[in-house]
Amino acid sequence: MRISDIKATTVTVPLEATLRHSNGAHWGRFVRTIVRVYTDEGIVGLGEMGGGGESAEAAVHGLKPYLIGHDPFRLEELRFKIANPTASLYNNRTQILAAIEFACLDIIGQHLGVPVNSLLGGPVRDRVPFASYLFFRSPNESTGGGEVRTIDQLVAHATDLKTRFGFTVHKLKGGVFHPDYELECYHALADAFAQDRLRYDPNAALSVEEAIRFGQAIEGLNNDYLEDPTWGLNGNRRVRQFIKVPLATNTVVVNFEQLAENTLHPAIDVILLDTTFWGGIRPCIKAAGVCETFGFSIAVHSSGELGIQLATMLHLGSVLPNLTFSADAHYHHLQDDLIVGGKMVYENGSIKVPEGPGLGVTLDEDKLMRYAELYRELGGYPYDRDPLRKDWFPLIPNSRWAEHR
Numbered sequence: 001m002r003i004s005d006i007k008a009t010t011v012t013v014p015l016e017a018t019l020r021h022s023n024g025a026h027w028g029r030f031v032r033t034i035v036r037v038y039t040d041e042g043i044v045g046l047g048e049m050g051g052g053g054e055s056a057e058a059a060v061h062g063l064k065p066y067l068i069g070h071d072p073f074r075l076e077e078l079r080f081k082i083a084n085p086t087a088s089l090y091n092n093r094t095q096i097l098a099a100i101e102f103a104c105l106d107i108i109g110q111h112l113g114v115p116v117n118s119l120l121g122g123p124v125r126d127r128v129p130f131a132s133y134l135f136f137r138s139p140n141e142s143t144g145g146g147e148v149r150t151i152d153q154l155v156a157h158a159t160d161l162k163t164r165f166g167f168t169v170h171k172l173k174g175g176v177f178h179p180d181y182e183l184e185c186y187h188a189l190a191d192a193f194a195q196d197r198l199r200y201d202p203n204a205a206l207s208v209e210e211a212i213r214f215g216q217a218i219e220g221l222n223n224d225y226l227e228d229p230t231w232g233l234n235g236n237r238r239v240r241q242f243i244k245v246p247l248a249t250n251t252v253v254v255n256f257e258q259l260a261e262n263t264l265h266p267a268i269d270v271i272l273l274d275t276t277f278w279g280g281i282r283p284c285i286k287a288a289g290v291c292e293t294f295g296f297s298i299a300v301h302s303s304g305e306l307g308i309q310l311a312t313m314l315h316l317g318s319v320l321p322n323l324t325f326s327a328d329a330h331y332h333h334l335q336d337d338l339i340v341g342g343k344m345v346y347e348n349g350s351i352k353v354p355e356g357p358g359l360g361v362t363l364d365e366d367k368l369m370r371y372a373e374l375y376r377e378l379g380g381y382p383y384d385r386d387p388l389r390k391d392w393f394p395l396i397p398n399s400r401w402a403e404h405r
């Protein structure tokens with residue numbers, strides 16, 4: 001079997017509201033590039049990638065000369081064909097490699113008539129548990145609803161999500177407001193959901209000393225971990241000396257060099273595996289094996305997904321024996337999805353792993369056209385800016401907090 005064509009289509013899909021984070025915001029919608037890999041046997045594999053608020057269409061199309069004629073079963077060769085480590089110094093294609101890997105695994109699964117997780121060691125669970133992923137949100141531009149800014153709004157939002165989707169783990173995305181206020185918010189969640197577990201992720205916005213202060217202030221609560229409280233392996237290693245809460249990262253251990261460094265000189269306890277950042281599902285499984293060997297924990301990270309990428313996260317989560325923490329997903333903030341059947345369904349805080357051949361999801365062509373049209377209309381957006389704060393940009397460590405009053 002050979003790859004005969006590759007098509008990339010940029011879409012934008014509305015969110016319930018603008019999601020704020022320490023670097024800026026998801027401006028009321030996600031921009032994603034949907035990748036279709038065609039084969040000479042008529043099988044079409046699906047991939048997906050992000051790119052902040054921008055299209056990756058041109059970058060994916062640029063790889064056609066490399067990939068047409070490639071056998072989709074040859075996944076290791078794929079890595080060296082388009083993302084060899086020294087060439088990557090000039091043309092970092094890790095995320096594109098991931099999107100093509102997803103599509104090739106989808107093709108192989110469809111060809112063999114088995115789900116992708118059967119190609120990856122087989123499932124040890126058929127559902128993957130998720131955390132609630134709470135964001136501070138600006139109001140929806142058309143409805144004015146969906147705001148999360150005050151403590152009451154935050155607790156009400158978390159209660160609503162718990163009621164609808166059954167979450168028992170709550171992740172607060174912070175780094176937006178002053179850490180003192182976010183600490184109050186975190187304590188309010190701990191009070192409201194005494195039986196549930198909590199995690200906090202300010203996207204590395206805090207100084208080492210603020211991170212230590214925050215970490216010490218939440219000791220004794222039902223914490224999963226503190227995620228990227230500060231920037232850098234060394235910064236986190238300093239924080240880790242002074243607090244008892246485990247540290248997690250999706251920023252400073254995102255490749256094997258960094259994983260080796262963290263293994264030799266531990267700074268992070270929980271490695272968050274992102275199928276896009278690591279260059280595919282298979283590197284995440286390799287990394288999970290290293291973590292298992294050295295006693296580091298793992299979880300499945302979300303970099304903002306539609307249904308295709310969510311399927312990759314579910315297949316990954318289903319095959320990891322050492323998955324002891326709930327996964328993250330932005331998914332429930334979306335108003336719609338592009339896959340046939342609409343959005344996947346949460347039950348008791350978990351999502352069922354697709355059982356069909358390949359990734360087990362099919363593109364809804366009408367929705368693909370509709371959301372591609374919406375992208376053409378609206379264009380991209382600056383992921384690293386906040387629509388509410390003109391001319392603002394953050395420092396790391398940050399001191400330019402948003403006003404919560």
Ligand SMILES: [Mg+2]
Binds near residue numbers: 203249250
């Ligand atoms: Mg994070």
